Amino acid sequence: MDFLILSLIKLAVVMGVFMTTLAYLQWIERKVIAHIQLRVGPNRVGPHGLLQPLADVIKLITKEGLVPSHVNLVFYCLAPIIAVFFALIAISVIPFGGEFTVPFTDIHTSMQLTDLNIGLLLILGLSGMGVYGVALAGWASNNKYALIGGLRSSAQMISYELPMALALVAPLLLVNTLSLREIVNAQDGFYFGVLPKWSIFALPFPQVVSFILFLIAAFAETNRVPFDLPEAENELVAGFHTEYASMQFASFFMAEYANMVTVCSVATLLFLGGWHPVIPDMLGGNYVASLLHLGAGAICLYHGLLQPARKWDKYTLPVFGVIFILIGLVFLIPIVQTILMPVFWFCAKVLFLLFIFIWIRGTLPRFRYDQLMRFAWLFMFPVALVNLLVTALMVALF
């Protein structure tokens, strides 16, 4: 019974944080892409557009859910459900931090919903099942553009699953386990006290090639630029989600962002050392979180009080500044440090990878479909194979 109640509490916390992250990830993406393109982005709804996700959710929920008469109704309604279902389940095996004991009680638990000893295979399987949502959506819409978009997108996702799986196997040769928690535990420590023992720095063979291959395959798996031809606005009307409105359209986008977060989390866990710190404790790594937040608070206070750039900044930025300084001070408390520092490092690394995703979206043009497939089969697959062979050779020799 205790296990059940504890799991339900963890589930509630994780889902709350995850859903908020998905909503605000869209805000971050719109602001970052806007600044890359020398414009401002949403800044009307709330200070700096922070309430824009809320406005979007309200719009999408209250919009008329138009179901065209020519669609195949059962599969039309089933496709977004499948897409969202498999995208959201993957969060259940991702660990956010180490084991800890809840203070003032004796509950000893870990920051993960479940720790399967085949956790990585489950994530691979779920990303394979996500293909069905897209293929069914394209077919059930009874619309030739949607069908072409759906088939192209599913073919792309299947083609890139292969280099992704091969790129994932290479660091597994170094850690010898499929459980995500054990993979991160094997990357603990520092070389010479300075260089973290992550997979991309690990002897006998640093997994840099695997990391880059995995990231490129992840772009293709989640249908992001430069591989987003199936849902490009100026190519195929809107690809496989042409005929979808309001909440079903929102489901597809939620599924895409959830896939993005999952894939970045897996990259962090396997290649970037999960929740282990970048700077070791002895060199002051424990204070990085506090310093970052205090610095952000200072910048907000400066721009709010002394040099407001926009009209409402006089009132909103000091509030943010005070909040950041409070969080920075909270991170100085020792109990909070032991429990929340791993989560901070994990979130920092995942946010860095997400920023790279968004950055590349604002920078690169998209591939043509045949270039995309050629890239997968003629370049990434052989490179992944050779990388796996070289890793296996180095592991066997040393």
Next chain:
Amino acid sequence: MPQLPFPSAVPISYYLILSAILFVLGVAGFIYRRNIITVFMSIELMLNAVNLSFVAFSYKFAKPDGHIFSFFVMVVAAAEAAVGLAIILTVFKNKQTLQIDDVDSMKL
């Protein structure tokens, strides 16, 4: 948890009976349906039922050999699905039909 009217764990024979039921349903689909792709899917259902039998017996003897047989069955099913679907595509290109009753040009 309240006391259930049936035992809290099932004997292995239940898994074998389930495997038999799925196999018989696969045979029924194979004989009854006329669409060639549905016939092919009934074959896959039969292969899945056999996999369940293998895994159940592997539990009985606590060895991984049944799992390995099941793995090979999956691999062979994948190869067979690829070639079978390619044959279906060729039949469709030549006859423009997916009903197995209409592919009868070699009948006496």
Next chain:
Amino acid sequence: MDAILFFVFAALAVGCAVSLVLQSHPIASALSLIGVMGSLGVLYLLLGGEFIAMAQLIVYAGAIMVLFIFVIMLLNAGAEPPGPKAKYLKFIGAPLLIVLMGLIGYFVQTQMGATEVVKFGSKSDFGSPASVGMSLFTQYLLPFEVTSVLILIAILGAIVLARKEID
């Protein structure tokens, strides 16, 4: 708890199998088959076969069925028209099926009725990836290599059969 999980997923598997046989549209049959494979995956987990459950999810439900769905979509297979089936099929076929299933169930139960129960996690880790991998690469190495050649032949055959003739 094991029994509840078994009965729920067994009922789901049988329901999806019946739906596979009875549905008229091939895509509905394909989705029912994916349902069968998913429920069987959970049953493999109950039987301690973690690796084979994940292989079922990745290979069978995630790759082979995608191939089926692609072919159905490309061939634009529609719902099967209700043909002139003889009426007696329903009255003889279904009861005969039930009799066959009952016979098999009776024989299995009498021959194997007194065996052990399946308790999740009661036996050692024989189904873990390490154990399966060790056995696969030492004792069953030859079948493994032969199946990889088989897959290569299948790839070649599929490409040759399905390719467009260049005139």
